[in-house]
Amino acid sequence: MMGESPDVRVLVVDDQQLIRDGIASMLDVQVGVVVVGTAKNGQEAIEQASALKPDIILMDIHMPVMDGIVATEKLRQQLPDCQVVMLTTFDDEAYIIRSLQAGACGYLLKDIPVSDLAQATKLAHAGVYQLAPEIAGKLVNNLKIEGLSRVSEASEHGLTKRELDVLGLIATGATNREIAEQLSVSEGTVKNHVSHVLNRLGLRDRIQAAIFAIEHHLT
Numbered sequence: 001m002m003g004e005s006p007d008v009r010v011l012v013v014d015d016q017q018l019i020r021d022g023i024a025s026m027l028d029v030q031v032g033v034v035v036v037g038t039a040k041n042g043q044e045a046i047e048q049a050s051a052l053k054p055d056i057i058l059m060d061i062h063m064p065v066m067d068g069i070v071a072t073e074k075l076r077q078q079l080p081d082c083q084v085v086m087l088t089t090f091d092d093e094a095y096i097i098r099s100l101q102a103g104a105c106g107y108l109l110k111d112i113p114v115s116d117l118a119q120a121t122k123l124a125h126a127g128v129y130q131l132a133p134e135i136a137g138k139l140v141n142n143l144k145i146e147g148l149s150r151v152s153e154a155s156e157h158g159l160t161k162r163e164l165d166v167l168g169l170i171a172t173g174a175t176n177r178e179i180a181e182q183l184s185v186s187e188g189t190v191k192n193h194v195s196h197v198l199n200r201l202g203l204r205d206r207i208q209a210a211i212f213a214i215e216h217h218l219t
Helices: 017-028 042-052 068-078 093-102 114-125 133-145 150-156 161-170 176-183 187-201 206-215
Strands: 008-013 033-039 056-059 083-088 106-109
Touching: 008 017, 008 042, 008 114, 017 033, 017 114, 033 042, 033 114, 042 056, 042 068, 056 068, 056 114, 068 083, 068 093, 083 093, 083 114, 093 106, 093 206, 106 114, 106 133, 161 176, 161 187, 161 206, 176 187, 187 206
Parallel strands: 008 033, 008 056, 056 083, 083 106
Antiparallel strands: none
16 A cells, blocks of 8 residues: 555574564564564674664573674664664663663563564664653662762763753663653744753763663763
8 A cells, every 4th residue: 555664574593493483473473573584693694684774673582592682783883774682581780781882772562562563674774763651760869869960970971951851861772752742832942952952962862861861860
């Protein structure tokens, strides 16, 4: 049918065959998604991605031969048009930060419903950065425990308090619309704040902004 978007092409990477095949089979029947292949480790993922050119790779972390974080970094260098979403059982903060630093555009847990996973692949393909709600909450809570002053951090980095609010929400994976709703401002205002934050901090995109916020406890 004319005007419809093409299916998002997905590669599923997991070292456990039962899980790998299960995710692939359930995801492949979802509307707007097609699974083009699977891989059992990071090295195989790179080889499969080079051959199959998927739009999205769902990447596990702990795997033999090459783990998911190393594979993600290599894939983002070799195939920059291919986005990687971590799909794992690990909710450790260190894994989350390392995955985002490697270039992943999202971090989801394997207990996610398949319909939500299908939607997540489409959002990732559209360039929307995502964190599982429990992951975002964990990061925010951990950083708040640090007890750092948000106002002094804002001044140090040349940001207003409202810009800092926006940066903190970016770190949770919130979209511009969600940020606008939470701060009771227009979506256009949020876009202006995001642009200023990126320019002020010398960052390329929202993913770098999220990593910056997490590393500097700006949330």
